[in-house]
Each structure stands twice: as structure tokens, then as C-alpha cells.
């Protein structure tokens with residue numbers, strides 16, 4: 001397969017020390033293992049160059065198969081995967097990373113994240129030391145975390161030699177995470193929005209549909225453009241080719257400061273996913 005060129009208007013941003021990522025990527029959570037290869041191949045074909053998976057999604061092998069089938073040079077695509085809660089710890093992290101690389105068929109990752117803080121296990125220090133070793137060896141270009149709350153980030157940053165490059169968090173118009181975003185800006189940790197469309201729910205808000213109509217765009221494009229203009233990395237999931245194209249096509253759209261503020265005003269603290277303060281090792285292996 002010969003992939004078409006990367007989407008030309010898509011912004012890129014830098015995370016960590018010099019790791020350049022397309023600001024909009026494809027998330028593959030809940031895409032079944034037998035479908036993921038086809039979806040990722042289509043995504044690459046329409047211009048995606050950034051894929052977000054996780055060991056816990058049980059679909060890394062399909063992502064790897066799609067990357068190989070695309071024929072893309074390795075340095076043209078950014079690949080993120082995540083460490084499962086049950087693999088936190090020093091040796092287990094090193095093993096888990098090797099297993100993920102094996103399933104992906106890659107010799108290095110662009111971004112490797114601790115999937116959940118899982119504070120009850122108390123394994124961050126040794127897990128992060130293993131992340132730092134993987135980074136130092138060049139097995140992982142940038143290391144980061146996911147679902148970390150302000151207190152988790154502060155604690156990690158107190159002992160880390162290499163600070164996390166990103167914190168991937170649930171973030172969408174009705175759950176805008178203002179305090180955490182401000183702290184991440186202060187600590188120099190890039191914001192990566194997951195469930196950026198509120199798993200589709202935020203697209204039906206009357207304020208979003210009205211803006212979409214006014215701009216001649218779709219609700220998803222309005223919401224994704226809001227993330228991009230805030231400077232967030234954003235990883236919407238879809239299995240539909242048309243929506244892959246639609247979601248990527250936000251480079252030419254511009255929201256005015258007033259339009260951005262009207263979306264900011266939709267924040268209700270409405271979390272859809274699990275609570276990072278309590279989500280524990282027993283719930284994701």
C-alpha cells in the first residue's frame with residue numbers, strides 16, 4: 001500500500017525534548033483487534049501520522065500490521081502506547097515495553113505513557129526510573145503519563161530526573177480541566193486530550209451545533225479545532241473512513257476568541273471515564 005501524503009494543514013507540536021508530533025492523531029481504544037488494522041491503514045491512507053494505542057486495548061498487533069502494510073518510513077509516524085496498571089514496577093515495566101514493541105513490530109516508541117496513576121499501588125518511583133532508562137537508551141523518544149491528577153504530577157515531578165513530556169487526560173468541552181491545564185503549563189507538560197468529543201456526547205450540544213452551522217463545519221470539526229487552538233494534542237477515535245477525513249480536516253478552520261470563549265463556557269466538570277483518584281490495579285491488567 002502507498003500512503004497518501006500527511007495532511008498538509010495539520011499543526012505539529014513539540015513534546016518533551018524535541019519530539020515533534022502531529023497535533024491530531026487517531027485513538028484506537030475500543031477498536032476490536034480484528035478491525036484495527038483496516039482502520040489504521042485507512043487513517044494513514046487519508047493522512048494521519050500519529051496513532052495512540054495501549055497494551056490494555058489488546059490491539060497493538062493490528063496497529064503494527066497496519067504500519068508495516070502502509071510502507072511508511074518509521075520516522076514519518078508517531079506511535080504512542082501505554083503501560084498497563086498491572087505492569088507498574090521497574091523490571092515489569094522494562095518487560096512490558098519490550099512486549100509492546102514486539103506486538104507493534106517496532107524497535108522504538110515515540111511516546112510511552114504510564115496509563116493510570118493507580119496511587120494505591122505506590123509504584124511510581126520505580127516505574128518512572130524504568131521509563132527514564134528506556135528514554136536514555138533511546139527505546140522511547142519521549143516518556144509521559146496519563147490520567148495523572150495535580151497531586152500525582154507534583155509528586156512525580158519532585159523525584160523525576162526527566163519530567164513527563166505529556167499527561168494524556170480526559171478533556172472535552174464539558175470537562176475542560178482548567179486547573180490541571182494551568183498546572184501542566186506551569187510544569188511544561190503538554191496536554192493530550194482523550195475522549196476529545198466527549199465520546200460523541202458533546203457534539204449534540206446546541207451551542208456546538210449552532211457554531212458548526214455558522215462556520216459551515218461539522219460539530220466534530222468545531223470541537224477538534226477548539227482543542228487544536230488551545231494547543232492540545234488530540235486523538236479522536238473513529239472507525240469510519242468519512243469521519244477519519246472529517247476529523248483531520250480542521251487545519252483551515254479558525255475560531256475567533258469569542259467562539260473559543262463560548263466553547264470554554266460549556267465546562268460542567270462532566271467526567272465520562274474512570275476516576276483517576278480511585279481507578280485501581282484490579283480494574284485494568
Ligand code: NDP
Nearest residue numbers: 027028029146194195196197198199200220236237238239
Ligand atoms: P472520542 O471522544 O474520540 O469519541 C469517539 C466516539 O465519537 C465514537 O463513538 C465515534 O464513533 C464518534 N465519532 C468520532 N468522530 C465523529 C464524528 N466526526 N462525528 C460524529 N461522531 C464521531 O472518545 P474515545 O474515548 O474513543 O477517545 C479517543 C481516544 O483517546 C481513544 O481511542 C484512546 O486512544 C484515547 N483514550 C485514552 C484513555 C486513557 O485512559 N489514556 C481513555 C479513553 C480514551 P465511530 O467510531 O462510530 O465514528
